[in-house]
Amino acid sequence: MKKLNRREFLATSGAAASSALLPAGEAEASGAAPPSYDYAEAVLYDATRCIGCRSCQRACREYNGLAPEAGELNGVRFEMPAQLSEEHWMVLQVYREEPDAAAAEGRDPDWSYLKRNCMHCNVPACVSVCPVGALQKTDTGAVTYDEDRCIGCRYCLFACPYRVPRYEWVDRTPRVRKCNWNRACVRACPVGALTGGARAKLVAEAHERIEERPDRYVDHVYGEHEGGGTSYLILAGVGHDKLALPSISPSVRSSYVDPIMGSLPGWIVGMGLFLGGLYQIERRRRERESMRNGENDGEGPP
Numbered sequence: 001m002k003k004l005n006r007r008e009f010l011a012t013s014g015a016a017a018s019s020a021l022l023p024a025g026e027a028e029a030s031g032a033a034p035p036s037y038d039y040a041e042a043v044l045y046d047a048t049r050c051i052g053c054r055s056c057q058r059a060c061r062e063y064n065g066l067a068p069e070a071g072e073l074n075g076v077r078f079e080m081p082a083q084l085s086e087e088h089w090m091v092l093q094v095y096r097e098e099p100d101a102a103a104a105e106g107r108d109p110d111w112s113y114l115k116r117n118c119m120h121c122n123v124p125a126c127v128s129v130c131p132v133g134a135l136q137k138t139d140t141g142a143v144t145y146d147e148d149r150c151i152g153c154r155y156c157l158f159a160c161p162y163r164v165p166r167y168e169w170v171d172r173t174p175r176v177r178k179c180n181w182n183r184a185c186v187r188a189c190p191v192g193a194l195t196g197g198a199r200a201k202l203v204a205e206a207h208e209r210i211e212e213r214p215d216r217y218v219d220h221v222y223g224e225h226e227g228g229g230t231s232y233l234i235l236a237g238v239g240h241d242k243l244a245l246p247s248i249s250p251s252v253r254s255s256y257v258d259p260i261m262g263s264l265p266g267w268i269v270g271m272g273l274f275l276g277g278l279y280q281i282e283r284r285r286r287e288r289e290s291m292r293n294g295e296n297d298g299e300g301p302p
């Protein structure tokens with residue numbers, strides 16, 4: 001099946017009404033060279049400097065008003081969610097190499113922390129599939145989410161090669177949830193494992209660190225080129241494959257999406273949008289209803 005761009009996608013589905021929701025002049029994900037966002041604000045995470053304190057995780061939760069999640073390690077309780085969820089937009093994961101494999105080679109096992117969150121891709125697959133422009137790549141480098149536009153189709157969840165967006169499955173008015181790039185984590189880091197700044201400057205700095213300490217780093221700035229580049233960059237002492245970061249060619253861009261979208265018959269796409277539209281109407285009806293109830297609470301019975 002021919003690859004659909006977003007407008008063709010809408011036309012195929014017969015959801016012309018939804019096109020009124022599209023942001024004017026939005027760039028298509030395919031065709032043009034990927035933008036660099038070199039001077040937009042980026043963040044460099046250096047896993048070799050990270051001490052695993054999780055101050056970033058706490059700062060993220062507090063800044064965004066998210067619920068804590070307790071975990072337990074060797075009988076001690078910590079706030080330690082292992083995976084991203086609707087309440088955890090960033091998590092700190094730990095990679096440990098199998099000790100026997102390392103021992104067989106006569107060395108200590110490799111290990112590393114990994115601060116995982118939205119990569120804020122330069123050419124985000126999530127943006128390219130969103131039929132109503134609820135997700136946007138902005139000039140600041142952030143990939144933002146507008147819950148008022150979202151119709152709950154959840155295409156973004158399947159499109160993201162990093163499996164980042166999460167959904168409030170059990171909520172009455174569900175939303176997509178992910179890092180919103182407020183950088184509370186950077187401000188909270190006590191050891192300089194997180195550095196904010198212009199993307200070009202951070203890429204150069206990352207390469208300098210590798211050059212100065214080749215024994216400390218893998219020679220790879222993850223996010224410099226992956227999928228057209230990202231605003232969240234990762235330096236580590238072990239390979240990205242061990243950290244479960246996907247290998248994505250610089251030219252891939254939305255092609256993680258293409259096989260999915262290309263294999264969908266038009267009627268399924270249309271059905272998704274139709275149901276999404278119904279959902280949005282119902283959601284707005286409920287919001288109006290609760291607003292009316294709220295006003296009545298304050299003003300007495302109508």
Ligand code: SF4
Binds near residue numbers: 117119124127
């Ligand atoms: S990591 Fe996923 S959710 Fe974040 S911008 Fe990239 S495609 Fe979108």
Ligand code: SF4
Binds near residue numbers: 150155
């Ligand atoms: S769930 Fe919302 S944000 Fe995600 S693709 Fe659908 S409309 Fe866009």
Ligand code: SF4
Binds near residue numbers: 052053057092192
């Ligand atoms: S605050 Fe800094 S040192 Fe602590 S876990 Fe986060 S990135 Fe690592």
